[in-house]
Amino acid sequence: MALDVITNSASSLPASDFLTQIVEDMIEVAYAANNVLIKKESFKELSIYLERFVPILKEFNKKYMGHSESLNNAIEILNREVKTAKQLIMECTERNKVYLLMNCRTIVKRLEDTTREISRALDLLPLASLDLSSGIIDEIAKLRDSMQRAEFKAAIAEEEILEKIESGIQERNVDRSYANNLLAQIAEAVGMSTERAALKKEFEDFRNEIENAQLRKDQAEAIQMAQIIALLERADAASSPEEKEMKYFTKRKSLGSQPLEPLQSFYCPITRDVMVDPVETSSGQTFERSAIENGLQMGTNCVL
Structure with missing residues (x-):
């Protein structure tokens, strides 16, 4: 007897096919999580959860032969949340390090939400009718509880940086040493080189994120990043002496x-x-x- 058929706008496939695809996607996500540029430990935790989930899902797919609305709901959640995790990992692998640091609170919130939703899907799987070993049953209970209680937070150093940026913007801080210290903290937090050329490149890449935000029509984010850039560009490493001199004379001429x-x-x-x-x-x-x-x-x- 085949598993229940899941229907969506794109296709109508047996649930077993969906579960097989979800297992493959989970393995892919768990592997890709090793390549993120920020919150490596948090993504590693998600990777471990998914690696523990895979054998459970495989065993379920092999033994369950019934029809269940609960299963349909579980598959819908898993399909959605694994795709969400994949998208988040791609962003945290490809985007600018400074931009990712500025958004670390959002990143950990998305990680936590995804982890808890996947645990909810585990709870929806109709496991009671299956002939599962006591070892697998214990593992399922432990995994479900761990994922439901999972908490992902920005590190203390990351919170300090974000608070300094918020304070600097609100107080219109123009002190050069403030910007220098802030840029040094950012470099340490994201593992950037403190060489001027490397910092300048990261700074320019971060500046490009404003254009990306404007293309997404996210004006609030574009304005926030422009304020951050205005604060950080006062640092010595953010611009060359020639650029500072040009900026000075441009302002002088305008006055x-x-x-x-x-x-x-x-x-x-x-x-x-x-x-x-x-x-x-x-x-x-x-x-x-x-x-x-x-x-x-x-x-x-x-x-x-």
């Missing part, structure tokens, strides 16, 4: 004869005065030469 205050980047973070003889360190930051020399004479090289 005509009005006096123009020096840019924050013209001030030495150590002396807090406008630099006369600026020197750029290997980290991409700029200091007054005499301040560095005085520091070296005193036995400190922390700015290097």
Whole structure:
């Protein structure tokens, strides 16, 4: 006796065929989860859940020969949520690292929702009539409980970064050292190189996400990212000295004869005065030469 037939707008297939496809998709998702650029541990947890689910689904598909609306509902949920997980993994594998960090709260919420929905599907599978071993029954109960209780959260370091960004935007913080420290925290959180060229490339890729948001007609996200860029571009590594100089003279020209205050980047973070003889360190930051020399004479090289 064949399993119940699931009907959708595209096709009418036996439930066993749908389950076979879902198993294949679960295996694919579990493998692809190893390649994400952010929240690796959270995706690893999802991968483990799916790997534990696969043998249960295979055993069920082999033994169940009845007709059940509950099974239809379970298949519908599994089909939807596995596709959702696949899409999320693709985004977290291909999109800009900074963009993903800015959206880490949304990512973990989507992970948690998907995990709990899949556990709900497990609960809907009509397992009672099957001749399952006590070991499999115990595994099903443990897996269901684990997935229902699963909690995915942004890391403390990620939350600190997001809070600093929100605070910097709200308070219109224009301090260069604030932007430098923030960019360094972001680089560490997502595993980016702190070399200027690498940071600048990531920064430009993040800037491109604004265009993508506009194409999706997501103006709220585009505005938010523009605010983040305005905050981060004050960092030394976000733009070259030539770009900063061009920006300065463009602003100066636009003001005509009005006096123009020096840019924050013209001030030495150590002396807090406008630099006369600026020197750029290997980290991409700029200091007054005499301040560095005085520091070296005193036995400190922390700015290097």
